[in-house]
Amino acid sequence: MSVTHTLSPASTPAPAKPKAPRPRADFECALADASGIGEVQRRLSLPERLANNDAVRRAAVLVLLLVIWEVYARWADNPLLFPTFSLTLETFLHDLLDGTLIDRTRTSLYPLALGYAGGIALAALFTSLAVSSRIGADILTTLTAMFNPLPAIAVLPLALIWFGLGVPSLVFVIIHSVLWAVSLSTLTGFRSVPETLRLSGRNCGLKGVRYVALILIPAAFPAILAGLKIGWAFAWRTLVAAELVFGVSSRSGGLGWYIFEARAELDTPKVFAGLFTVILIGLLVESVIFRVIEAKTVQKWGMQR
Amino acid sequence: MTASSSLELVQVRDVTLQYKTPDHLVTATYKVSCTVEQGDRYVILGPSGCGKSTLLKAVGGFIKPVGGTIVVNGREVREPGPDRMMVFQEFEQLMPWKTVLQNVMFPMQATGKYWKSETRERALAAIDKVNLTKFKDVYPHMLSGGMKMRVAIARAMALEPDVLLMDEPFAALDALTRRKMQEELLALWDQLRFTVLFVTHSIEEAIVVGSRILILSPHPGRVRAELEAGDLSYADLDSPAFGALAKRIHTLLFEAPAPGTSSEGARPLAAAS
Ligand SMILES: Nc1ncnc2c1ncn2[C@@H]1O[C@H](COP(=O)(O)OP(=O)(O)OP(=O)(O)O)[C@@H](O)[C@H]1O
Ligand SMILES: [Mg+2]
Numbered sequence: 001m002s003v004t005h006t007l008s009p010a011s012t013p014a015p016a017k018p019k020a021p022r023p024r025a026d027f028e029c030a031l032a033d034a035s036g037i038g039e040v041q042r043r044l045s046l047p048e049r050l051a052n053n054d055a056v057r058r059a060a061v062l063v064l065l066l067v068i069w070e071v072y073a074r075w076a077d078n079p080l081l082f083p084t085f086s087l088t089l090e091t092f093l094h095d096l097l098d099g100t101l102i103d104r105t106r107t108s109l110y111p112l113a114l115g116y117a118g119g120i121a122l123a124a125l126f127t128s129l130a131v132s133s134r135i136g137a138d139i140l141t142t143l144t145a146m147f148n149p150l151p152a153i154a155v156l157p158l159a160l161i162w163f164g165l166g167v168p169s170l171v172f173v174i175i176h177s178v179l180w181a182v183s184l185s186t187l188t189g190f191r192s193v194p195e196t197l198r199l200s201g202r203n204c205g206l207k208g209v210r211y212v213a214l215i216l217i218p219a220a221f222p223a224i225l226a227g228l229k230i231g232w233a234f235a236w237r238t239l240v241a242a243e244l245v246f247g248v249s250s251r252s253g254g255l256g257w258y259i260f261e262a263r264a265e266l267d268t269p270k271v272f273a274g275l276f277t278v279i280l281i282g283l284l285v286e287s288v289i290f291r292v293i294e295a296k297t298v299q300k301w302g303m304q305r
Numbered sequence: 306m307t308a309s310s311s312l313e314l315v316q317v318r319d320v321t322l323q324y325k326t327p328d329h330l331v332t333a334t335y336k337v338s339c340t341v342e343q344g345d346r347y348v349i350l351g352p353s354g355c356g357k358s359t360l361l362k363a364v365g366g367f368i369k370p371v372g373g374t375i376v377v378n379g380r381e382v383r384e385p386g387p388d389r390m391m392v393f394q395e396f397e398q399l400m401p402w403k404t405v406l407q408n409v410m411f412p413m414q415a416t417g418k419y420w421k422s423e424t425r426e427r428a429l430a431a432i433d434k435v436n437l438t439k440f441k442d443v444y445p446h447m448l449s450g451g452m453k454m455r456v457a458i459a460r461a462m463a464l465e466p467d468v469l470l471m472d473e474p475f476a477a478l479d480a481l482t483r484r485k486m487q488e489e490l491l492a493l494w495d496q497l498r499f500t501v502l503f504v505t506h507s508i509e510e511a512i513v514v515g516s517r518i519l520i521l522s523p524h525p526g527r528v529r530a531e532l533e534a535g536d537l538s539y540a541d542l543d544s545p546a547f548g549a550l551a552k553r554i555h556t557l558l559f560e561a562p563a564p565g566t567s568s569e570g571a572r573p574l575a576a577a578s
Contacts, residue, residue, distance in 0.1 A: 196395040199367050200457075202385040204415040214415065218402045301402045302446025 083269040092273040108254030111167045115174025123182040144184045152177035152238040177234040182227040189223025222298045315341035319373035333359035334526040348511040349504045351521030357504040365391045387416040390461035391470040396453045399445040406441040409460045431463035451478040469501040520557050530557045
């Protein structure tokens with residue numbers, strides 16, 4: 001291993017420079033006239049801009065899928081098994097306008113918000129412990145390794161025994177589904193913060209909570225955001241599944257219950273309308289809320305392409 | 306600590322620094338001693354991998370010596386602090402989520418050393434000194450490597466620390482910008498007379514920037530010599546004095562000394578005590 005390659009000792013004569021493969025004549029020339037470039041900056045035409053817009057392209061895919069659905073359903077002509085899109089939309093609009101769907105959605109969103117917030121708060125607590133002590137990190141990695149693969153729906157029976165039918169059980173399973181996913185990605189994010197960035201944070205005299213809040217969290221934000229997205233998807237899925245198993249809680253059930261009820265009545269368009277709502281809300285959160293957060297943070301900072 | 310001359314700002318005594326990896330113990334520097342006085346432009350020179358960065362990080366308080374002590378301003382160094390601002394060798398020392406201006410303002414805000422109204426002005430002045438005013442509202446990912454380095458320098462200087470620790474700050478710059486930055490550093494020093502520890506592996510840069518030069522041996526880094534750089538500058542590049550000093554440094558750096566014969570100036574503490 002040579003440690004002196006940056007400055008080779010002058011005392012030893014340098015080896016002769018190898019000959020160029022084919023010598024060519026030197027030349028110097030005046031710079032090309034740059035004023036002829038014409039438009040240096042130009043706004044793209046409308047079709048170009050539309051084609052560059054993610055939302056537009058995705059909407060096009062969506063429309064295509066809907067058309068296929070409609071055509072297939074009309075061709076199959078069996079509303080009991082596979083209703084058309086127009087019938088589904090009709091049911092959806094009907095239940096939306098008479099307030100049933102809004103009511104059901106609200107019932108679902110309440111435990112969801114509680115569980116999601118609770119899961120994130122607990123994940124913050126766990127990861128703070130994990131970054132501040134080695135035993136904390138050991139505890140968290142062991143717990144995540146144990147519980148992350150455990151489907152939330154599998155702990156539902158236990159939740160029912162502990163908390164009975166109702167919101168607390170739902171919140172419990174949602175916390176379970178959010179907590180481990182978010183902790184895992186946050187911890188991974190913290191661990192991959194460049195050493196130099198950590199040092200320059202500590203150089204400013206930052207310690208403890210201020211260090212975590214001002215350096216680690218923003219530096220690990222891409223990973224944290226990814227964790228929040230996964231956590232959201234898990235939570236939403238778990239909730240709908242739990243409601244399906246659960247059946248009715250007190251007066252009214254959530255979206256899962258809406259679907260379950262429709263199945264019992266063999267009202268397939270209503271089942272579809274329920275699924276449609278589930279997808280719509282999932283899509284809305286994913287592609288509106290999270291996209292906006294992404295564009296305003298990690299993309300603006302160049303931490304994610 | 307022993308009462309020493311008030312001029313002595315940084316005292317490094319017999320400092321041995323080691324890295325522990327899961328299956329290796331790497332000794333980066335071995336029993337390094339040196340004294341940096343108030344207002345010194347103290348250059349640490351040595352071949353790549355000899356432990357220059359490690360020594361600087363130890364003064365910064367990021368690495369604990371396994372042997373020896375480091376005293377800055379009469380206090381033993383135990384942890385990092387804003388009295389020793391460091392410009393790191395790596396580019397990713399800027400916060401990607403802050404603009405250039407916010408990055409430069411951050412240490413001033415975090416330490417609360419200056420009034421709120423003052424931080425912005427100071428930051429803008431520092432950014433102007435490194436010629437990045439046009440880029441003050443840009444995020445670091447849109448800057449070139451050399452520009453990021455200049456932001457890091459502005460950030461450290463704006464805080465006016467007791468000691469400025471600079472780890473090859475100009476290595477990533479093109480020749481012209483490097484020369485400009487060196488001159489800027491010297492002009493600034495002339496104005497403020499701060500103390501700076503400056504790591505480089507360019508002999509020329511060491512002579513031009515430094516007032517004193519510490520020469521470390523190849524890995525593991527040990528003190529080989531400490532020289533006075535005099536007032537040589539780029540204007541003297543062709544002068545015999547410059548050439549002689551460069552040659553002397555070159556010999557000290559790359560020619561193995563006879564075993565047992567410690568070279569002149571290797572024990573600066575003997576004179577201090
Ligand atoms: N994080 C680390 N873990 C283990 N060994 C390290 C680590 N950092 C540096 N070393 C080792 O310590 C020695 C000194 O490294 P250091 O970075 O201080 O060298 P340097 O003098 O700054 O070199 P350069 O001029 O190339 O920057 C090297 O042999 C290197 O292999
Ligand atoms: Mg180095």
